[in-house]
Amino acid sequence: MKPxxxxxxxxxxxxxxxxxxxxxxxxxxxxxxxxxxxxxLEAKKTSSGLYYVIEKEGSGQNPTANxxxxxxxxxYFLNGRVFDQNSSGYTTSLRQVIPxxxxxxxxxxxxxxxxxxxxxxxxxxxxxxxxxxxGSVLVFDIKLISIN
Numbered sequence: 529m530k531p532x533x534x535x536x537x538x539x540x541x542x543x544x545x546x547x548x549x550x551x552x553x554x555x556x557x558x559x560x561x562x563x564x565x566x567x568x569l570e571a572k573k574t575s576s577g578l579y580y581v582i583e584k585e586g587s588g589q590n591p592t593a594n595x596x597x598x599x600x601x602x603x604y605f606l607n608g609r610v611f612d613q614n615s616s617g618y619t620t621s622l623r624q625v626i627p628x629x630x631x632x633x634x635x636x637x638x639x640x641x642x643x644x645x646x647x648x649x650x651x652x653x654x655x656x657x658x659x660x661x662x663g664s665v666l667v668f669d670i671k672l673i674s675i676n
Contacts, residue, residue, distance in 0.1 A: 554654060554663025555606065560645050563606050563667070571645065578628055579645035580635050588638020591675045593630055596621050600671040611659050611666075617673045626651050628666065636672040644668040 560579055564571045571579040591597050597620065602613040622630045628646030636642060646666040648654065656662035 554648055555665040557647065559606060560647065560665055563645065563665075569643065571643070574631060574635075576627075576631060576650060577647045578631055578650055580632055581643040582636065582640060583643070584639070584641040586637030586640025586672060588640075588672075589675060590637050591622060591634055591672070593622055593634060595634075596676040597633055598673040598676060599633065600673055602669045604667050606665050606667065619676065626666075629668075632668075633670070633672060636670060638672055638675050641669075641671045644670055 557577065563569075564579065569581050571581050573579050598617040599620070600615050600617050602610060602615070604610045622633055625633075626646065628644060628650035631650070632644040632646070644667070646668065648663045648665060651664065651666045652660045652662065654662045656664065660666070
């Protein structure tokens with residue numbers, strides 16, 4: 529029985545040593561600027577580092593940081609991989625979302641549409657969250673349906 533245990537542990541050691549550990553390099557402002565250029569976007573930058581594009585102005589009011597809003601959105605990474613979306617409308621308080629949304633949604637008027645490019649420090653930080661790796665820039669196609 530002992531030879532089998534030795535073979536098992538040697539195999540386990542071989543498998544665990546053969547895996548390469550890869551660390552995720554946080555995405556930078558240069559990555560955001562390249563994305564903007566590659567996609568021919570006319571983005572503006574806020575003082576916090578959030579980039580945004582207003583594609584449709586909207587005709588209603590702008591929400592505040594304390595507003596409850598209903599937003600249709602698609603969230604994806606710079607490589608285009610979608611991590612979340614809700615086309616029928618997601619209702620939330622702007623106090624309960626990532627800082628990039630709290631700041632960015634206030635830039636839209638009710639009925640407005642556009643894009644938010646959220647640097648990782650305004651998203652899920654360097655640690656990430658569930659399906660979002662730490663250091664990820666997040667892109668959101670946004671439609672502010674209503675301020676509730």
